[in-house]
Amino acid sequence: MEKIIEFMKRNYKVVLIIAALSAVLWSFMPTKKVADEDKDKVLLELLSFVLEKGHYAPIEINDDFSKKAYAAYIASIDPTKRYFTQQDINEFSKYELRIDDIVKDKDLTFFDLTYNRLMKRMAESKTIYTNLLAKPMDFNADETLNVDYEKLPYAANEVELQNRWKKILKLTLLSTITDKEKLEEEKKSKEANYQVVPFSKLEEEARKSTKNNLDNNYSFIAELTREDWFSMFLNAIVTQYDPHTFYFSPEDKDKFDVSMSGKFEGIGARLSKKNDAVEIVELISGGPAWRGKQLEAGDVILKVAQGNDEPVDISGMRLDDVIKKIKGPKGTIVKLTVKKVDGTIKVITITRDEVETEETFAKSAVVEKNGKKFGIIYLPKFYISFENKQKRDAYKDVAQEIERLKEARVEGIIVDLRDNGGGSLETVVKMVGLFIEKGPVVQVKAAGRKPEVLPDPDPQVQWTGPLVVMVNNYSASASEIFAAAIQDYKRGIIIGSKQTYGKGTVQNVFELNQFLRTNKFGDLGALKATTQKFYRINGGSTQLEGVKSDIVVPDRFAFIETGERDEKNAMAWDKIEPAPYAPVTTGFDLQIAKSRNRIASNTQFKLIEENAKWINDRKEDNIVHLRYSDYKQEMADLDKQTTKFKAIQEYKNGLVFNSLPYEQELFKTDDLLKLKRERWHDDMQKDIYVEESLNVLNDLTVKDLKDMVKNNKKRKTKEITAVK
Incomplete structure (x- = not known):
């Protein structure tokens, strides 16, 4: 809702036009329960009208x-x-x-x-x-x-x-x-x-x-x-209209809201449908089911009861319908009749509560290399709760992780945005502000209007030390805004794939029922529509082109087309006038050159590049033999060719990653959280990209960064004097 309000403030002309739709549709008020066809027709009319009047580039x-x-x-x-x-x-x-x-x-x-x-x-x-x-x-x-x-x-x-x-x-x-x-x-x-x-x-x-x-x-x-x-x-x-304009059915809208906020109200269990049975797949750490210690993975749900109501047999019921019965407001009670893993039947009473999908949230770790301690913050998306800004969001969580890493006395920080598909525009603008003094962060433009500069108004800088930002082909949208701002300000070094995803558009979510006076149609869902484009402070769009890494690391899928440029209906690239801004440093030419030399001589990176070319050569090989002897030979030949590439998966960098003290305290009562962190640390021990990012941080000492900032301020002073 906050994004919708924000959109309305900035795009009042569009909103006035869309509001006219309400007057059109309010006149259609059926007096009896509508059939599916009537609802479908209203959806067609509503979506086409909103898109015609509200989309950034209607077609x-x-x-x-x-x-x-x-x-x-x-x-x-x-x-x-x-x-x-x-x-x-x-x-x-x-x-x-x-x-x-x-x-x-x-x-x-x-x-x-x-x-x-x-x-x-x-x-x-x-x-x-x-x-x-x-x-x-x-x-x-x-x-x-x-x-x-x-x-x-x-x-x-x-x-x-x-x-x-x-x-x-x-x-x-x-x-x-x-x-x-x-x-x-x-x-x-x-x-x-x-x-x-x-x-x-x-x-x-x-x-x-x-x-x-x-x-x-x-x-x-x-x-x-x-x-x-x-x-x-x-x-x-x-x-x-474009790949990111999308209609959400009511169920899909609920899932979208959960993915954006990282929270929902229920029992905190992931369910799966197996034949006619609904099985517990996983208990979410910290949720009410996890805290109760009565449910476990593998239990099969037979019946669901609301409070003291009669239990409902859910056999043969749609999974989404079962989930609706189990989820519910915080503080309410649900009773599950389950068949335990050992075959016994039990009735388990659970008080619903707010559940955080922990994997959505920022997390950090510390690692030592060459006698120095560094921190790494992994952020899977720029999450926020639009309904309640008092709840946790990515900006506040990353700020907290930075403080914890400072307490651990790290000398440099990596922000890992690989596979981060984006999220809240407001959140990413604030997050850039953690690393720069006040100034423009991104430019946003609505159709037919002048660009608006979204700034960080706060002069305080939470982290002034060395910074590396990791990206890949799937770092998109808000991730690209963050990486672009850090790059334009020369505040840190961007390392990763040749370029990021290339999504330079902003979407707003419209609840479709707001345009109708009647609820005879039930919940109509929502439309996520592209209403704006964003641009870097240097004027360039990230649309299609993405953010080009300062240091390009070999990628197994480097030759496979991925990203916005591979979408059929992607909007075009363009540029506007730059916003007034001043880089923080003179640049990182020396550190970038050192890293490129390391990568060029590294046998593991050479192997990854060779693998990428091999994958590219085989991408058109789509014919498979179905005779047993031919198929066996084909697979044997394939295994022989790929034997050398197995070293990519077997690689270990020898680094030891540790959780911060507050998490280590949680491990005493949360075995699942401990297991998840151990898996993350294990993955990073096999990650050559994290290793090279740490090498870059090691090259970029605090003294180097201070000298670059100092020299840049001297250069600016000279330029001002010359102008005078």
Whole structure:
């Protein structure tokens, strides 16, 4: 809501136009319970109007738009082309250039046709794989399968579709059988008298496990409602505006809110659907279920009761519906009837509470290298609670971690933003302020308006020492704002992939029910729409181009196209006038040069680069042999080629990472948190990128940084004198 309010303040003209929508739709107030079709039509009207008036770069809904939306929709509901035949596609194709008319006329004929056909084809496909897996397969036929489904044509008819399913299943079985054979060989090597399981038995086991996996998958698909599939249709339409404009169904909006805030109210357990049963997968550390010590992973939930109400049997119920029954307001009681791992049946009473999804939050560790102590802060996203700003957010958490690291007397800090997909704009602006004196951080521009500079107004700097920021191809949005500001101010060194993701747009979330006076439609969900673009303080956009690292480290996927530039509907790159700002230092040329020389001579980095080129060379190799002897040979050749690259996974840097004292105290009562931190530390011990980042910090001493700041201030003084 805060982002919406912020958007309204800055974009009052757009808001006035969107508000007019309320007047239009408020006149539509049905007096009886609406059917799904009525709700679907209102959604089509509402989304198209909001996008037309509120999107940063609205596009014309015409035949070209229709063609793209049609292709996106068909691909989303049958991505591997294992359901529809070419005959189906021929029937659908008459709507290919009519999506624009469908939106304008709110016509559901095309959706109903594809939805009903998909349900029919899925039911048929379950019969197909069940029949095929009921008897042994012939692995002697000389057959191949093209696994590049995007370029694969649709099966011409039902007979050809069955043959495609047969090939897909053969590939799955071959993979499972050969994996089982390796295990048998290992057992034989350890025990001379071990009787190796014959191929026929392994093949039978593979068919059984494959069928179980497919049954579980189809059980999950069967839980999807018509509303879920209609959401896919809507998103095929709205994502034509840009990849980050997205419609959230009510359930998806709840999940989005949890992911952004890192918090929800419930019992703190992760659930999974297995056949008709709902099983506890994990207890979230610190949550009420974890604190109660009665539930454990592997327990199966049989019934759910609210307080003293009668318990409800949840067998066969959709997982989302079970979750809704278990979640609830803080302080309320839920009673679970569970079948324990040991087979006993117990009724467990839990008082719901606020649960923090700990993996979402910032965490830190300390490490010693060359007699110096350094700190590393890992931030998975720029989280915030929009509803309650008193709750924890990424800015406050990182500030606290910096204070803890200062107490530990570290000489440099790494901020690890790898795989950080972004989050709150407000939060990242504040976070940059932890490392710079007051000044501009990022520029934000709405359509048809002048750019607005978002500054850090606070002159206080929380960390003045050496700083390295780690990024990769999947560091996006707010991560790129942070990295760009640190780079433009020359406050720290950016190390990582050649460039970051390249998302230079800002989205706002609109609760769709705010535009209606009636609630006869129930919860309509929300629209996340691109309303602004952001620019670096140097004027350049991060859109498509991302932030280029000061130090580029070899990346196994360096030659694979990833990021915004790989999106079909990505918005264009551009630039605006720079904001007035002054770099903190004279730069890091010496440290960057040292690191580049180390990387160039490092055998492990050379191996990673060689692996990247090998992956690139093989990316077009999509034909797999389905004859057992050919497949075995193919896998053997592949293993031989990849043997040298196993050293990448086996690498250890020899560093020892430790949690800060406050966490070590928590470990005494929280075994799960201790295990999670040990896994994180273990991962960093295998991470050559963390090692090189520490090398850079080691090169960048406090004295060096102070000298660079001092020299920069002298340079600025000379420039001012010269101007006078």
